[in-house]
Structure formats: structure tokens, C-alpha cells
Amino acid sequence: xxxxxxxxxxxxxxxxxxxxxxxxxxxxxxxxxxxxxxxxxxxxxxxxxxxxxxxxxxxxxxxxxxxxxxxxxxxxxxxxxxxxxxxxxxxxxxxxxxxxxxxxxxxxxxxxxxxxxxxxxxxxxxxxxxxxxxxxxxxxxxxxxxxxxxxxxxxxxxxxxxxxxxxxxxxxxxxxxxxxxxxxxxxxxxxxxxxxxxxxxxxxxxxxxxxxxxxxxxxxxxxxxxxxxxxxxxxxxxxxxxxxxxxxxxxxxxxxxxxxxxxxxxxxxxxxxxxxxxxxxxxxxxxxxxxxxxxxxxxxxxxxxxxxxxxxxxxxxxxxxxxxxxxxxxxxxxxxxxxxxxxxxxxxxxxxxxxxxxxxxxxxxxxxxxxxxxxxxxxxxxxxxxxxxxxxxxxxxxxxxxxxxxxxxxxxxxxxxxx
Amino acid sequence: xxxxxxxxxxxxxxxxxxxxxxxxxxxxxxxxxxxxxxxxxxxxxxxxxxxxxxxxxxxxxxxxxxxxxxxxxxxxxxxxxxxxxxxxxxxxxxxxxxxxxxxxxxxxxxxxxxxxxxxxxxxxxxxxxxxxxxxxxxxxxxxxxxxxxxxxxxxxxxxxxxxxxxxxxxxxxxxxxxxxxxxxxxxxxxxxxxxxxxxxxxxxxxxxxxxxxxxxxxxxxxxxxxxxxxxxxxxxxxxxxxxxxxxxxxxxxxxxxxxxxxxxxxxxxxxxxxxxxxxxxxxxxxxxxxxxxxxxxxxxxxxxxxxxxxxxxxxxxxxxxxxxxxxxxxxxxxxxxxxxxxxxxxxxxxxxxxxxxxxxxxxxxxxxxxxxxxxxxxxxxxxxxxxxxxxxxxxxxxxxxxxxxxxxxxxxxxxxxxx
Numbered sequence: 001x002x003x004x005x006x007x008x009x010x011x012x013x014x015x016x017x018x019x020x021x022x023x024x025x026x027x028x029x030x031x032x033x034x035x036x037x038x039x040x041x042x043x044x045x046x047x048x049x050x051x052x053x054x055x056x057x058x059x060x061x062x063x064x065x066x067x068x069x070x071x072x073x074x075x076x077x078x079x080x081x082x083x084x085x086x087x088x089x090x091x092x093x094x095x096x097x098x099x100x101x102x103x104x105x106x107x108x109x110x111x112x113x114x115x116x117x118x119x120x121x122x123x124x125x126x127x128x129x130x131x132x133x134x135x136x137x138x139x140x141x142x143x144x145x146x147x148x149x150x151x152x153x154x155x156x157x158x159x160x161x162x163x164x165x166x167x168x169x170x171x172x173x174x175x176x177x178x179x180x181x182x183x184x185x186x187x188x189x190x191x192x193x194x195x196x197x198x199x200x201x202x203x204x205x206x207x208x209x210x211x212x213x214x215x216x217x218x219x220x221x222x223x224x225x226x227x228x229x230x231x232x233x234x235x236x237x238x239x240x241x242x243x244x245x246x247x248x249x250x251x252x253x254x255x256x257x258x259x260x261x262x263x264x265x266x267x268x269x270x271x272x273x274x275x276x277x278x279x280x281x282x283x284x285x286x287x288x289x290x291x292x293x294x295x296x297x298x299x300x301x302x303x304x305x306x307x308x309x310x311x312x313x314x315x316x317x318x319x320x321x322x323x324x325x326x327x328x329x330x331x332x333x334x335x336x337x338x339x340x341x342x343x344x345x346x347x348x349x350x351x352x353x354x355x356x357x358x359x360x361x362x363x364x365x366x367x368x369x370x371x372x373x374x375x376x377x378x379x380x381x382x383x384x385x386x387x388x389x390x391x392x393x394x395x396x397x398x399x400x401x402x403x404x405x406x407x408x409x410x411x412x413x414x415x416x417x418x419x
Numbered sequence: 420x421x422x423x424x425x426x427x428x429x430x431x432x433x434x435x436x437x438x439x440x441x442x443x444x445x446x447x448x449x450x451x452x453x454x455x456x457x458x459x460x461x462x463x464x465x466x467x468x469x470x471x472x473x474x475x476x477x478x479x480x481x482x483x484x485x486x487x488x489x490x491x492x493x494x495x496x497x498x499x500x501x502x503x504x505x506x507x508x509x510x511x512x513x514x515x516x517x518x519x520x521x522x523x524x525x526x527x528x529x530x531x532x533x534x535x536x537x538x539x540x541x542x543x544x545x546x547x548x549x550x551x552x553x554x555x556x557x558x559x560x561x562x563x564x565x566x567x568x569x570x571x572x573x574x575x576x577x578x579x580x581x582x583x584x585x586x587x588x589x590x591x592x593x594x595x596x597x598x599x600x601x602x603x604x605x606x607x608x609x610x611x612x613x614x615x616x617x618x619x620x621x622x623x624x625x626x627x628x629x630x631x632x633x634x635x636x637x638x639x640x641x642x643x644x645x646x647x648x649x650x651x652x653x654x655x656x657x658x659x660x661x662x663x664x665x666x667x668x669x670x671x672x673x674x675x676x677x678x679x680x681x682x683x684x685x686x687x688x689x690x691x692x693x694x695x696x697x698x699x700x701x702x703x704x705x706x707x708x709x710x711x712x713x714x715x716x717x718x719x720x721x722x723x724x725x726x727x728x729x730x731x732x733x734x735x736x737x738x739x740x741x742x743x744x745x746x747x748x749x750x751x752x753x754x755x756x757x758x759x760x761x762x763x764x765x766x767x768x769x770x771x772x773x774x775x776x777x778x779x780x781x782x783x784x785x786x787x788x789x790x791x792x793x794x795x796x797x798x799x800x801x802x803x804x805x806x807x808x809x810x811x812x813x814x815x816x817x818x819x820x821x822x823x824x825x826x827x828x829x830x831x832x833x834x835x836x837x838x
Contacts, residue, residue, distance in 0.1 A: 064780075068787035071794060072726075074736045105780035206734060265727035266794065268736035295794040296781050301723075307491075308684035315625060317493045317687035361483075361524035362715050362798075364827050365834040368487035375490060375685065375714040379781075380799035408783045415784040 001025065001040050001389065003351075008045035009358070009369055011052065012345040014323050016369045021050055023351040026165075026389040031347055043384075049356040049369060049377075051326075052343050053112025053385060054299035055333025057258040058237045058287025061102025062095045062118050065415050066292040075205055075267045083292055089418040096123035097410040100402050103131045105297045107393040107400060109379035112352035112386070115199070115235070115258070115287065115337055117141065117172055121158055128167055130401030132390050134352065136337045137162060138172025138199050143183050155190055166388060168338060170235065175201040176220055177208055181227060188228050197233040197338060200224075203246070204238040205269050221246040230255060235336050237287065238263075239277070240270040247273065251280040256336035259328075261305035262296070263289035275310040275319045285333040286325075298379040299329050307374050322374040355384040420444065420459050420808065422770075427464035428777070428788055430471065431764040433742050435788045440469055442770040445584075445808040450766055462803075468775040468788060468796075470745075471762050472531025472804060473718035474752025476677040477656045477706025480521025481514045481537050484834050485711040494624055494686045502711055508837040515542035516829040519821050522550045524716045526812040526819060528798035531771035531805070534618070534654070534677070534706065534756055536560065536591055540577055547586055549820030551809050553771065555756045556581060557591025557618055562602050574609055585807060587757060589654065594620040595639055596627055600646060607647050616652040616757060619643075622665070623657040624688050640665040649674060654755050656706065657682075658696070659689045666692065670699040675755035678747075680724035681715070682708035694729040694738045704752040705744075717798045718748050726793050741793040774803040 003023040010017045012031055022030035022037060030037075063083075070082035090098075095118065106114060113134040118124060121139055128135050139158055143151060155171070162169040171191040173179050179187075191198045203209055203220045216223045221242065224230050230253040239250070239257045250257060259272045277284055286306055288297045307325045311317045334343030341349045356377060358366050363376050385393040398404045422442040429436045431450055441449035441456060449456075482502075489501035509517075514537065525533060532553040537543060540558055547554050558577055562570060574590070581588040590610040592598050598606075610617045622628055622639045635642050640661065643649050649672040658669070658676045669676060678691045696703055705725055707716045726744045730736045753762030760768045775796060777785050782795050804812040817823045 065784065066786070067784070067795060068790040071787065071790045072737055072740050078736070101780060101783065108780055262723075262727070265724075265731040266736065268730040268734050268738075270734060271731050291781075291795075295790070296797075298781070304681075304720075308681070311687040312684040312690050315687050315689060317497070317685065318491055319687075321491050359827065361520060361527055361823070361826075362710075362717070364520065365484065365486070365831045367485070367834055367838060368490065371487040371490045371714070376486060376710075378715075378797060378799065380797065404780070407780075408778065412784045415786055419786060 004037055004039035004042045005045050005050055006034060006042065007047060008050040009047060010050045010345055011326070011370070011373070021345060021353070023386070023389050026351055028345060028347055028349050028351050031345055045355055048358050049373070050345065051354060051356065051373070052330040052345055053352040053354045053387065054110050054329050055113040055285065055337060055343055056106060056111045056288050056297065056299060057115045057235065057285035057333040057336055058260055058289055059102070059114050059116055059297060060118050060290030061106070061114065061116060061297065062098030062124070063290035063292040064101040064105065065090070065094065065098040065411055065418070067295045069292055069419065071295070075269060076207070078267060078293070086418055092120040092123045094414045094418070095120040096127050097407060097414060099124050099127035100131070100400065100407045101411045102291065102297060103127060103133050103400055104398055104404060104407055105291070107133060107385045107398065108382065109298050109300070110354040110356065110382035110385055111297065111299060112354070113334065113337060113339060113342065115170070125161070125167065132166070132392055132400065133387055134166050134339060134342070136168045136170050138170050141172055141174045142178055148186055151186060152190060159194060159196065169196060170199050171196050172199045175208070176212060176223060184227055184229065188232060191232045197235065198229060199235040200229070200237065202236040202239055203241045204264070206241055209241045219246050221249040225249055225253070238269070238272065240264050240272045242273060244276060247277050247280050247282065251282050256283045256285055258285045258287040258336070259306060260287045260289040261302055261309055263293040265305070267293055271309050271313055273310070274306060275314060278320070278324070283332050283336060284328050285336045286329045300378045303329050303374045322371045325374050326370065351386055351389040353386050354382050357381045357383055423456055423458035423461045424464050424469055425453060425461065426466060427469040428466060429469045429764055430745070430789070430792070440764060440772070442805070442808050445770055447764060447766055447768050447770050447772070450764055464774055467777050468792070469764065470773060470775065470792070471749040471764055472771040472773045472806065473529050473748050474532040474704065474756060474762055475525060475530045475707050475716065475718060476534045476654065476704035476752040476755055477679055477708055478521070478533050478535055478716060479537050479709030480525070480533065480535060480716065481517030481543070482709035482711040483520040483524065484509070484513065484517040484830060484837070486714045488711055488838065490714070494688060495626070497686060497712070505837055511539040511542045513833045514539040515546050516826060516833060518543050518546035519550070519819065519826045520830045521710065521716060522546060522552050522819055523817055523823060523826055524710070526552060526804045526817065527801065528717050528719070529773040529775065529801035529804055530716065530718060531773070532753065532756060532758060532761065534589070544580070544586065551585070551811055551819065552806055553585050553758060553761070555587045555589050557589045560591055560593045561597055567605055570605060571609060578613060578615065588615060590615050590617045592617065592619045594627070595631060595642060603646055603648065607651060610651045616654065617648060618654040619648070619656065621655040621658055622660045623683070625660055628660045638665050640668040644668055644672070657688070657691065659683050659691045661692060663695060666696050666699050666701065670701050675702045675704055677704045677706040677755070678725060679706045679708040680721055680728055682712040684724070686712055690728050690732055692729070693725060694733060697739070697743070702751050702755060703747050704755045705748045719797045722748050722793045741790045744793050745789065770805055770808040772805050773801050776800045776802055
């Protein structure tokens with residue numbers, strides 16, 4: 001299938017350029033001035049924005065089912081007394097529908113790649129494959145009473161099945177407070193043996209940092225260094241509570257950090273030191289976290305927060321620019337997730353792109369489109385989302401393998417049952 | 420004109436109730452269970468949300484024209500070296516179109532009342548009257564070389580013209596750093612003589628507080644107390660930098676505070692102590708500030724921030740609830756602006772209401788609609804906005820006295836000329 005997008009404002013190499021983009025099969029094959037060319041479908045972008053799709057570098061998408069459950073509570077009470085209890089009632093098929101709803105929300109919001117962390121892997125993989133979205137899937141999360149051998153067999157099974165073009169695996173160790181040092185070592189060894197990257201929630205709350213310091217006599221990044229976790233290519237979610245030395249460790253090891261500001265605000269966790277990380281050269285990405293702690297899967301919302309929260313805590317509006325934040329939400333995420341040639345509008349790159357309406361009262365007069373992306377536009381301005389050359393959302397129509405009304409109906413029934 | 424809204428999820432008295440709302444002329448005349456009743460227009464709300472329209476308690480709407488100008492700069496550089504220079508090129512007619520664009524953005528976002536602060540009053544009043552939105556208009560802002568007598572004549576002229584049902588005046592003194600103590604006293608005296616409320620930007624930046632302390636040997640609230648400003652009914656914008664004693668002063672005088680979190684974040688001003696103000700009983704309202712410092716006129720965006728920023732700075736997710744924030748964005752604002760019987764869905768109240776779509780991938784499964792309003796919904800979910808019994812926006816159609824395409828075209832031409 002060949003697409004010719006013409007008359008677009010294209011975000012490419014950090015600039016807005018007027019012109020055309022051609023997509024052939026899964027690849028962007030042309031970015032430049034207007035050309036005459038034949039195509040299966042010609043799309044007049046009418047001066048609107050064509051930009052890379054977003055990489056949501058930390059999500060628990062099926063938690064759409066738990067959106068609005070136990071809001072205005074602190075993380076420990078929220079997680080252990082509410083979320084975990086509700087999750088125990090979920091069946092594999094429930095998770096399939098929750099994942100589908102999360103995918104619908106994300107493609108509608110211009111997200112083209114997800115780092116997904118949730119359980120009932122078979123059903124999640126079913127939903128992902130049916131939908132056509134790009135995803136790195138984290139497993140196992142926790143050991144659930146599995147022994148060393150069982151865990152290895154479990155991982156072997158999925159790692160083989162997942163090594164595809166659109167879906168890849170990451171060895172996901174939930175956190176230092178839910179896994180023992182021995183369990184973490186098993187996962188680190190597995191990751192090293194199979195040349196797989198690792199991921200983890202890290203330094204999300206003051207309590208986690210305090211507990212780690214009492215137990216291990218070191219900060220969470222120092223602990224990960226000590227157990228060899230950071231020798232692996234790693235992606236660390238949150239990293240809210242870190243001093244300069246902690247950040248130095250992550251920078252030295254080339255760890256990727258995923259900041260999830262909405263979730264950190266809403267759960268009372270704190271504000272991550274993005275500016276310090278940026279100054280020390282950490283590859284910063286952006287994630288939504290799950291919809292029970294956010295409560296949206298919306299990278300525009302997160303971009304505004306990443307751009308502005310450190311401005312307010314450091315009393316300096318000049319420390320983070322709009323284009324830096326857009327990079328965090330697109331190409332930095334693609335790099336962290338190991339999706340090569342993704343996250344930018346460039347010839348030879350994967351056709352993960354979105355069209356965004358600029359003719360709205362909140363965008364006009366479009367004095368500065370790059371600024372508008374971070375400070376004025378929102379997820380509902382997205383009117384077309386393409387992943388790997390396939391349109392998954394266009395003008396209210398979803399093309400993700402399930403009917404949207406059926407997804408709504410199933411999810412409403414599930415939450416009635418489990419809450 | 421009589422409207423019968425049926426099959427709605429109604430936000431009334433802090434709860435969601437299923438049923439109907441009847442509007443006759445400018446008033447809500449029925450809120451309750453389904454009834455059979457004749458009406459000029461019957462609107463099936465289809466289980467969506469009917470709630471009070473938002474009161475945007477601090478705006479400079481015509482700055483839509485300057486959206487995206489000089490982003491990522493600190494307040495002083497942003498205001499004095501960029502915004503003020505661009506504003507010098509604006510003609511009265513430019514401001515008319517900028518106001519119209521701001522009104523379009525706001526009615527589309529479910530805002531039914533504005534506290535407006537900008538210059539070229541005749542053109543702003545023209546736009547406000549044409550549109551049908553509710554507004555309290557602040558003047559004079561600054562003296563612009565006017566002497567005492569001239570200022571009084573200037574104010575007399577507008578105060579008489581503005582005392583209507585939909586538009587009211589407020590004596591708006593820009594700030595303690597742009598007006599002299601003598602000028603402030605003239606405005607306080609005028610306000611007392613004419614029984615008018617007052618408003619002002621206060622304690623927005625650390626610099627303002629520092630300068631005030633050096634010059635006056637007291638904090639900004641202490642200074643306002645000293646000059647008699649707080650003896651007047653007053654509305655104070657921002658109030659970012661205040662200790663407990665400052666807040667106590669404002670609470671004791673019954674001053675209204677308008678928090679504008681997006682603007683405070685984006686300009687690097689800081690995070691307002693909303694929780695302390697709430698605990699001390701201050702009437703807290705919410706504003707967007709102008710679209711050059713935000714860059715949206717979107718109360719959903721502000722509500723999320725008001726609900727979450729203090730959670731993060733105080734490390735406690737339980738300190739502010741969703742319904743408290745909704746009240747700040749609706750009835751607290753109506754109270755501050757002096758619009759009686761506004762800001763709630765109640766019989767006998769003004770028909771300022773909005774319909775909000777709940778059938779979206781980011782709202783389903785609607786486990787908790789009150790929570791969704793603050794944490795999940797967004798301004799583009801609003802599909803009908805009614806002010807004083809008149810529909811100003813419905814499903815993409817604007818009814819604000821000017822064609823939306825004409826507004827877009829005029830505003831784009833203006834910014835091309837002035838930038």
C-alpha cells in the first residue's frame with residue numbers, strides 16, 4: 001500500500017517544513033517539497049501537522065478497566081488496598097478487553113508504540129497483534145511463587161514468541177520492593193544470557209528510597225549498580241527521587257529513564273528532576289503510566305507537564321524547550337524501546353506517524369507550531385494515526401481488530417462485575 | 420425559549436444524579452427525575468454529563484493573538500521584552516478579533532463566565548455583548564499617564580455602561596509593581612465610593628515578593644492590608660508565594676484567590692499553596708490566565724493541575740478531592756465574580772450549563788464520573804455550552820455573533836502583521 005500525504009506542515013529534524021510525505025508499505029520513502037507521484041491513496045493534509053507518533057514508554061493499558069477507582073489516595077493504600085484487590089477478580093479475557101480499550105485510547109491520542117506492563121500475557125499478545133500497534137512487552141513482573149527453573153521456562157516460552165517486527169520482549173522486574181535480591185539476580189542473569197534489555201519501576205516514592213536505604217544501605221540506583229542490573233541495557237520508570245550522584249550512575253551506565261509526571265503528581269509521589277537528568281545526558285522518555293493513576297493515556301498531557309514542572313520547581317522558564325520535550329515523547333522513547341528507525345519523520349524510517357488538526361480555536365493563529373505541540377494541542381486534535389504503514393485510527397473510525405462499541409460494552413460489563 | 424434536557428447524568432449538589440433539567444428563558448426551572456413536559460426543544464443527553472459551565476476567573480482572552488510568542492522564557496523577559504512590545508502594535512479592532520477568538524475557544528471548552536483583563540474596552544465590550552458570554556470586565560489596569568480626575572471620568576464612563584445582567588465591572592489594579600501607592604489609593608477610594616469590587620495580580624513571582632519586601636518592608640498581602648485594598652471585596656490572581664501568615668490575612672478579609680497553575684508552571688513562577696489556602700478557608704477559584712502564558716483557555720487542564728500539584732509538593736494524594744476542585748472551577752468562581760445564582764445546576768439558578776460526552780475511550784467505563792471530570796475528561800469532550808439560557812456552542816457550531824472561519828482568518832492576518 002502506498003500513501004501520498006501532501007500539503008502538510010511536517011515535523012522533521014526538529015523543524016516544521018511544508019511539503020509531502022510518501023509511505024510505501026511499512027516505510028517512509030519520501031519527505032520533502034511537493035511532488036507529483038501516483039499512490040494507492042492521496043491524503044490532502046490541508047496545512048495541518050504531520051509528525052511522528054508518540055512512544056508511550058510506560059503503560060499498564062488494561063487498567064483502563066480501573067480508571068477512577070480509588071482516586072485521591074496515596075500510592076500504598078491505592079495499590080495494596082484497592083488496585084491489587086480489584087485486579088484479583090480480572091480474568092484473562094477481561095484483560096484482553098481492557099488492553100483493547102487502552103489501545104483504542106492510545107491510537108486515538110496519536111500513540112504508535114507502547115511499553116506495556118501487565119499480566120495474562122497470552123490475551124495481551126492477542127490484543128496487540130490484532131490491533132497492529134507497536135509494543136515492547138514486559139515480563140514477568142513478579143515471580144508469583146515460581147521457582148528459578150519454572151521462571152526460565154516461562155520466559156523462554158514468551159521470548160521466542162515475541163521476537164517480531166511489531167512486538168518485542170523486555171525483561172521487566174516490577175520493583176526492588178516487590179522482588180527479592182535473589183529473584184532480581186535470576187532475571188538479570190536471564191537477560192544477560194538471552195541478550196535482552198531490562199526494565200523496572202525505580203525511586204518512585206520517598207518511602208521506596210527510605211526503605212531501600214534502611215535495608216541495603218544505599219539508594220535505589222546504587223542498589224541496581226551493586227546487583228549488576230545496570231550492566232544490562234535498562235529502562236527505568238519514574239525516577240522521581242534521585243540526587244545528582246544517583247543521576248550520574250544512571251547516566252554512566254546509559255540507562256533510559258521514563259518520566260510519568262501525571263501519575264507522580266496524582267499519587268503524591270513528587271516531581272522528577274528532569275532538568276538535572278537532561279544536563280547529565282540521560283536519555284529521557286515519557287510515559288503515561290496506567291490509566292488508574294493518571295487517569296489518561298495522553299502524551300500531550302504528559303508533554304506539557306514535562307516541559308513545565310521543572311520550570312516551576314527551579315523558578316526558571318528557560319531550562320527546557322518544547323522541541324526537547326517532543327524528542328523525549330518520540331525518538332528518545334523509540335531508542336529506549338529498541339525500535340530502530342522509529343520515532344522520526346525521515347526517509348527509511350518506519351511509517352509511525354500522525355496527522356494533527358491545527359484549525360481550532362486553541363491552536364489558531366499557529367504562530368509557532370512546535371510550541372503549539374507542547375503547550376496548545378491535545379490528543380483529541382489527532383485525526384489520523386498510522387503504525388508501520390497501516391492506519392489504525394482516522395476521523396472517529398478505529399481499525400484495531402475489534403469494533404469500538406463492542407469494546408465499550410464489554411469493558412462496562414467487566415467493571416460492573418469486579419467493582 | 421424552553422429546553423428540556425432528558426436522560427442526563429447531572430452534577431448537582433456535589434453528586435451525580437440521573438434525570439432531567441428544564442431551562443426556561445435564562446433560568447433552570449427543574450432538576451430531578453424524568454418528567455413529561457412540553458418544550459421548544461427537547462435534547463436527549465443520552466446518559467452523558469450535564470454540569471455547570473466553568474467560571475474562568477482570570478483571563479486575558481485577546482492574547483490568543485500572541486499564543487506561542489516567546490515561550491520558554493521567564494516572566495520579566497517574556498512580558499517586558501516580548502509581549503508588551505507586540506501589544507503596542509495592536510489596534511482596537513485587532514483586540515476585538517482576539518477577544519472573539521478567545522471567546523470561541525472558551526465556549527468550545529465549556530467556559531460560561533470569564534473574568535476579563537485587557538485593554539481597548541469598547542471593542543472588548545462589543546465582542547462580549549455580541550457573543551452572549553457572561554463576563555466581569557476589569558478596568559483600568561494601569562493609569563497610562565492619566566491624572567486622578569481623568570481616571571475618575573474614564574471609570575465613570577465604563578462603570579455606568581457595564582452594570583448589566585451579563586457584564587459587570589471590577590476595579591482592576593494590575594499589580595503592586597506596575598502601579599504606585601498613590602495610584603492604588605485612587606482606585607481603592609473609587610471602588611469604595613462606587614461600591615465596586617477590586618482585583619489584582621498578587622505574589623505571582625519570587626521577584627515580586629522580594630521587591631515588595633525591600634521597598635515596603637512587608638509582604639504583598641501585608642501591603643494590600645496597609646493601603647486599605649483588602650477592606651474592599653477583592654479577587655487576587657495567582658498568590659503563588661505566600662506563607663501561612665499571608666494566607667491568614669487574605670482569609671480574614673474574605674479575599675478571593677484565583678489560582679492559574681498552567682501559567683505559573685510555564686513561566687517558572689512556582690506552585691501555589693492551594694492546600695494551605697483551603698485549610699484556612701480562602702475562597703479558591705481557578706483561572707487560565709492569558710493564552711500567551713498557558714497556552715490554552717481550558718479549565719479541565721487547570722482542574723487536573725489544581726487537584727494534583729499540591730499532592731506532589733506535600734507528598735500526600737489525599738489532601739484535595741475531585742469535587743473540591745470542581746467547586747473551585749464553578750461555584751467558587753461565580754461567587755468571587757459576584758454573579759448570583761450562578762455556577763450550580765439548581766432550580767432558580769442561571770442556565771449556564773454544559774453537556775460533556777462520556778462515550779470515549781478515555782472516559783469509559785465511567786466508574787466514577789466526578790473523578791473523571793477532573794482526571795479523565797477534557798475540553799474537547801464538551802459538545803454543548805449554554806450561557807444564560809442561550810446555546811453558544813453545539814457540536815462544532817459556534818453561535819457567538821461572528822462566523823468562526825472569519826475569526827480564524829482575521830486573527831491569522833493580525834499576527835502576521837504584528838509579529
